[in-house]
Amino acid sequence: MNKTITIAHGNGGEENNELITSIFYKHFKNDILSKSEDAAVLGVPHDSIVMTTDSFTVSPLFFPGGDIGKLAVCGTCNDIAMMGAQPKYLTCSVIIEEGFSTRELEKIVRSMKKELELNNAMIVSGDTKVVPKGSVDKLFINTTGIGEIMQPGISAHNLKEGMRVIVSRDIGRHGAAIFAAREGITLESSLETDCASLYPQVKALIDVGVKIVAMRDATRGGVAAVLNEWAKTSEVCIEIEEEKIPVSEEVRGICEMLGFEAVNLANEGTFVLAILPEDEHKAIEVLQQFNTDATAIGTVTHQHDGKVILNSSWGTKRFLDLPTGELLPRIC
């Protein structure tokens, strides 16, 4: 392979085959992908599956704790896991700017491979486009995945009064880490993205018999976006104890610089869970095996349906609204 990707690598001919074989097939190797047909033939033992898609445009491509490859697999596998499903088959479509480093491309593909293994998932079909310099900023990845449902019925429509709301760890790390990386801010402490595959945690919750009512990873728009969507969709109020929300010191520092709130920052390995009060102890016990910051942060009420209320430790209340404005572009 050349040291850089050329336009010819996207020609549908000889050089295109070389790129696919020497980088993608090499790392994603499996019997289905190797057949190299127009579409992959997949066995589906269940009669219902879940399907989700995500395009990744994150900048920079490499950041503390991850890269676009890890993010592309986590992002799609996590959306599957959030439906109580096991990630199974993924497609991978890459748009590469002419002149991109072949070594960096392979590094990204290796990250994808590693993360796929954690999900017990595989790439079954792919596409590679090379575009002229200036048509794309370095590299974008789309992953689309299907998964098999382990626990059916999880939905943003199901929240009811008295249910408890839990976060799986401290929030806002991904947004803060990307911002710091982009602005060249080096912190004394090592702030890293939370980017991680959530399937193991979901499986552990289901294995101990936690009945998951609603579950969502708090990506773009952060925890605030998830809670607002739930409050609207289920026509309930979600009351959050502000001081219970776990936020690390590093993220607090970045938030002050940015003028943002941690609840609006993107996460890529942090999820919000709604469960029955009787499952709270069991759920937190499981989640704390993965991260000790897992904790209950609030309760579903009918105080003000369709809205999220933040209760401060001084007894004051305010609405937590859906984020608006520019936030951080190219966060994922």
Place this chain on the structure above:
Amino acid sequence: MNKTITIAHGNGGEENNELITSIFYKHFKNDILSKSEDAAVLGVPHDSIVMTTDSFTVSPLFFPGGDIGKLAVCGTCNDIAMMGAQPKYLTCSVIIEEGFSTRELEKIVRSMKKELELNNAMIVSGDTKVVPKGSVDKLFINTTGIGEIMQPGISAHNLKEGMRVIVSRDIGRHGAAIFAAREGITLESSLETDCASLYPQVKALIDVGVKIVAMRDATRGGVAAVLNEWAKTSEVCIEIEEEKIPVSEEVRGICEMLGFEAVNLANEGTFVLAILPEDEHKAIEVLQQFNTDATAIGTVTHQHDGKVILNSSWGTKRFLDLPTGELLPRIC
């Protein structure tokens, strides 16, 4: 909605919801998509499905006979149809450059909708990213789809001596049309892309009992790429009667300007079919109902395994190799 897309439209918050609702949900409306969960829950009546992905980076976005939206649905649905399957569920992921026209976006989404209806398929999950000016050239679309197999066993591995090779219509139109549009060439005759959904033709072939051995739409790399892949994969020789290959006058004209051969030009609604000789008459009869240029162009032999041979009408022979070099970037 604003007249142009802003960074805020990709924030995961209020404006993002507005964009999704007022453009994507509006046109793609269906019960599965409306649930708006992290992943769509799909019924799968069959125990095996096909899955394929494609990213579309075509330039210009609008061209004679189509646009990137039509292309994005045709491309993925055709890859499904080429496996003898019925397109069923698609995802749609769009990366938009800040400042892109909302009206043009809606025009593209309308084209997608129209083409989805021809395939009896629907969008079940989506993703929208807005990136700052200069990070992407206008708009890229990824579509990923799954389909239900109507006739199993179609594969590039199955070609055997004596089988006949058919093309569904005249070749090279998409490549030629994009080149002409990009270079501002106006031809007296109206050269249009062949971009079209192939599922109706495939269904018609299966309905009359044609046993399809191998089938592939001749996209990037053209008919030459398909034939070479088949010859290699099945370890056979494919002998083509050069004068039988249907090429329109307009495409011939563009080929002369480009210095390309029509067999290397991309198609987006033209496919190559390998069948048993006893099915030839029936297959051509069906295909000619869609396009009168459908014709047999060659035969599978063992003259030179792994290679494609072009026989000219003067009795000369030459190898038709896999295309190499730059060809046309951003053709699809």
